[in-house]
Amino acid sequence: MTQRTVVDRIDPIAEGVVSVVLRGTTGTAGTAGARLAPWEPGAHIDLTLPNWLTRQYSLCGDPADRESYRIAVRYDPLSRGGSEYVHRFLRQGRTVEVSLPRNHFPLQPAPEYLFLAGGIGITPLLPMLRAATAAGIPATLVYVGRSAATMPFLDELRTRYGDRVRVVAARRHGRPDLTALAAHAPGTLVYCCGPAPMVAAAEAVFPAERLRTERFQPVTRTFGPDTEFEAVCARSGRTVRVPAEESLLDALTHAGHPVPSGCREGVCGSCELTVLDGEPDHRDDIGAPTGRMYACVSRARSPRLVLDL
CATH class of the missing domain: 3.40.50.80 (Nucleotide-binding domain of ferredoxin-NADP reductase (FNR) module)
Structure with a gap:
């Protein structure tokens, strides 16, 4: 599920960094004021840019403000194009889609x-x-x-x-x-x-x-050799072969079961899938909850996985 927003403000706030305020829209282009999904400290959103790139940004505004989200973007000349687009081409008034907030970095109770x-x-x-x-x-x-x-x-x-x-x-x-x-x-x-x-x-x-x-980026780690496995899509009844040289995410997409994705590095969580049977080989940096996996990097330890797809 996505939310429609309009770029309300873009302000330089440090060398190479801009603040972007995204305001919820009512469905009419340029009309602001719709309530956005709630969030808690530590949450981030996927921002789908007009150049078709999707990038993840932490929310850094006030969770009590239900009409706008604030993010900050640092320009990285070595990036894959997201920060460059925001800094050079994104403009006030542009309509963009954002995901519902996700939080893999929640603030837990503590005395200090x-x-x-x-x-x-x-x-x-x-x-x-x-x-x-x-x-x-x-x-x-x-x-x-x-x-x-x-x-x-x-x-x-x-x-x-x-x-x-x-x-x-x-x-x-x-x-x-x-x-x-x-x-x-x-x-x-x-x-x-x-x-x-x-x-x-x-x-x-x-x-x-x-x-x-x-x-910001996954830890470099070494895993065993990639092997072929099957992904059974329980709801559609289809079985998808995942070759050793292809990710689960790409195999599902090529088979007509596209999965939302962002970082493709196992750090954002946008490609989370529910596993009904089988043993995933978790390779993410988030720490997948029991019964879940991230399709961009994780694979299977068992010959097949049954997915809620």
Whole structure:
């Protein structure tokens, strides 16, 4: 299911970063005001761009605002075209489709929080900090970037949260001492989102039971050789052969069972399928719930999988 939105505002908020506000429409092009699906801190949406690319962005506005979503997009010259389109071609007034919000990075109850943000990784943590402080729960944000000019939402954070926010401009101050932070926060629940080296550093010093992470890209891992298997589509009664050289996602699409997809890297969750029988070979970075799998990267350990399709 998708939602129709119109680009309400596009504003530069840091070097190479724009904020995009998407307002719900009533079904008449350009008419705003429709209520959008609710969401909670940590959620993201799939944005289908007019050039047919679909990309995932964390929601970084106010969950209480049911008429608009806010995302932030950093321009990446090495990207696959999504950020380039947003920065160079997306304009105010353009109608775009977005998915219902999904949340694989939810804010869990805790007596105290430490948020670690690296660059554009601030986006899912911004509403978390808002929610924690509104609930009166002690929370600290350590926000790391190359320089203050490259860090989105910096003025908003300083104005709203004051000394709860520690800004670390790495070119000037170096990297934060995560070991010292871990020593002074023994009972704190830690949320970290940022580049791979920052996430790896957090994983090295914080106990796994107290650390929640979200990555921009999947961790490089090694799996056994890909083998052929069958995917049985229970509702249609069709059986689809999945060759060793083809993903389950592509095999289903070629067989006439297209599955929504976004990242194709096992980090966004848009291609989630329900598994009725068989043993999936999970290769995602999200951690698929029991009875689910992500068709873009995961395969089968058993000779066949029965899917709710």
